[in-house]
């Protein structure tokens with residue numbers, strides 16, 4: 103069930119005018135999508151996003167090649183020696199010292215509406231607790247459908263969507279660009295991203311958008327765990343795009359770079375005491 107049925111949620115906080123910035127951030131995470139498979143697949147939606155922005159093809163996702171450390175690096179802007187997540191349990195996480203993106207933004211912008219929809223609980227069982235609402239669905243089709251409803255009805259300022267079916271397909275068959283079922287699943291995700299983006303653009307026709315497409319790790323054969331030395335697992339792709347033709351740094355990106363990029367987009371001054379490991383990719 104969706105948690106927001108209103109056109110606009112009542113705001114429980116005292117807000118100043120600066121909190122009503124017309125900027126929107128959409129982050130779509132595809133679990134376990136290999137770069138070479140993505141490049142081989144027919145993905146017109148992601149390709150056009152990349153053409154309008156930037157495609158980073160060799161993004162270091164850091165050590166401990168299971169899902170949670172990758173998503174945590176992405177959403178905290180620091181590596182596992184700081185955030186503490188080295189497996190999928192989150193048992194040693196230090197989100198007090200290194201708050202996730204939603205928590206950090208809520209401190210600065212308590213009135214911004216933040217939502218997530220995940221088709222697997224791997225991200226939200228450890229993070230995104232500051233969200234105004236979150237959904238975990240059973241598959242990507244449901245996640246995409248719920249995400250579209252939340253975009254239209256809840257008008258999020260920041261939204262994170264996790265799609266997991268590519269990961270399922272890779273485990274069931276193989277994480278291999280020659281595996282047609284794996285490629286077909288990536289293409290299916292591209293269609294779903296197209297539907298989500300259409301809803302996003304129609305709902306926010308005049309606002310400034312920042313869109314990211316990410317993945318948490320690649321794969322090799324039937325798996326990906328304990329492969330810290332395998333570039334098909336440790337290096338992933340990232341797309342950054344904006345409807346205003348934002349200039350992107352042509353640099354070697356890392357998973358930890360999304361966090362400071364989003365902060366810069368919202369004009370948040372980064373405090374050195376936060377000890378972030380990433381750098382903004384926006385020029």
Ligand SMILES: [Zn+2]
Nearest residue numbers: 133134169318
């Ligand atoms: Zn994963």
